[in-house]
Amino acid sequence: GQNIDQPTEMTATEGAIVQINCTYQTSGFNGLFWxxxxxxxxxxxxxxxxxxxxxxxxxxxxxxxxxxGYSYLLLKELQMKDSASYLCASLDSNYQLIWGAGTKxxxxx
Amino acid sequence: GAVVSQHPSRVICKSGTSVKIECRSLxxxxxxxxxxxQFPKKSLMLMATSNEGxxxxxxxxxEKDKFLINHASLTLSTLTxxxxxxxxxxxxxxxxxxxxxxxxxxxxxxTRLTVT
Numbered sequence: 090g091q092n093i094d095q096p097t098e099m100t101a102t103e104g105a106i107v108q109i110n111c112t113y114q115t116s117g118f119n120g121l122f123w124x125x126x127x128x129x130x131x132x133x134x135x136x137x138x139x140x141x142x143x144x145x146x147x148x149x150x151x152x153x154x155x156x157x158g159y160s161y162l163l164l165k166e167l168q169m170k171d172s173a174s175y176l177c178a179s180l181d182s183n184y185q186l187i188w189g190a191g192t193k194x195x196x197x198x
Numbered sequence: 199g200a201v202v203s204q205h206p207s208r209v210i211c212k213s214g215t216s217v218k219i220e221c222r223s224l225x226x227x228x229x230x231x232x233x234x235x236q237f238p239k240k241s242l243m244l245m246a247t248s249n250e251g252x253x254x255x256x257x258x259x260x261e262k263d264k265f266l267i268n269h270a271s272l273t274l275s276t277l278t279x280x281x282x283x284x285x286x287x288x289x290x291x292x293x294x295x296x297x298x299x300x301x302x303x304x305x306x307x308x309t310r311l312t313v314t
Contacts, residue, residue, distance in 0.1 A: 131204075
């Protein structure tokens, strides 16, 4: 079956670094997405990885290991506005997104 | 670029009535549009995938006669919730794909439906 696993909730301190992990098992693989979703709003795109390695984009970086079926989203210099849910999604062989349940990130001052 | 709009953003309707939600890709042609619903504190649940000019493909457990999807053009897809019930109350989100060279889906802002 197809499965995406990520932690339900994480807590971090403003200014710190946090890493949100995601493991996936899907029928085929055409890339791994990370989306940010604030409460009551639609998801917004953060990153897309299809090759192994680290992609850095400002304070956010995303890593992919295809052989391990593993990705992480790294958030640096955390700000209060980063409090949100972070959704991991794998694009399967049919180019359909398989979504994780999301990780709720709580930032404390 | 790649902006998707959704209308209305919020709607309250009475049980038994129908509600239509529009999803538009404003600056690109979306060959494929997706409709999701999301319950509080839950992830997105794909309801159906629609390709312009053809019938939508519904996910298992989604009633196609209740959730009517029309994708009449490359920039517009509509979802009609027919004979709405309180359990249909949810956050409905559309996304559009098909931007050349991108696998990404671009999300609309969502529609909060409340059925009383």
